[in-house]
Amino acid sequence: MLEDELLACVLGGVYTDVGKTMIELRRQTVVRDTRSAFQNGMGHRFVAAVERLSGRSVLTFMSEHHVGPDIEIELFMPTPKARPGRVPRRCPCL
Numbered sequence: 700m701l702e703d704e705l706l707a708c709v710l711g712g713v714y715t716d717v718g719k720t721m722i723e724l725r726r727q728t729v730v731r732d733t734r735s736a737f738q739n740g741m742g743h744r745f746v747a748a749v750e751r752l753s754g755r756s757v758l759t760f761m762s763e764h765h766v767g768p769d770i771e772i773e774l775f776m777p778t779p780k781a782r783p784g785r786v787p788r789r790c791p792c793l
Contacts, residue, residue, distance in 0.1 A: 706749060708773040713764065727766045738762040749775045
């Protein structure tokens with residue numbers, strides 16, 4: 700069970716006016732590829748912010764978005780809370 704070992708951020712309205720126009724023109728693949736490239740490039744910044752705010756290292760970060768409806772989800776799995784004998788690991792995306 701994950702208990703407090705998962706942080707999920709659900710975002711709406713993530714597409715720009717250009718992205719929305721591309722979706723209207725049935726170019727969803729271009730929009731998805733561009734959004735994925737952005738998320739992959741920014742992942743280390745998102746992880747750093749979560750680590751700074753939570754005080755815990757992040758084991759992994761996952762991001763996925765949907766064209767209709769305009770929704771994105773960011774998942775962060777922080778290191779488990781300190782327990783005797785457990786060594787925390789860091790996210791390989793860093």
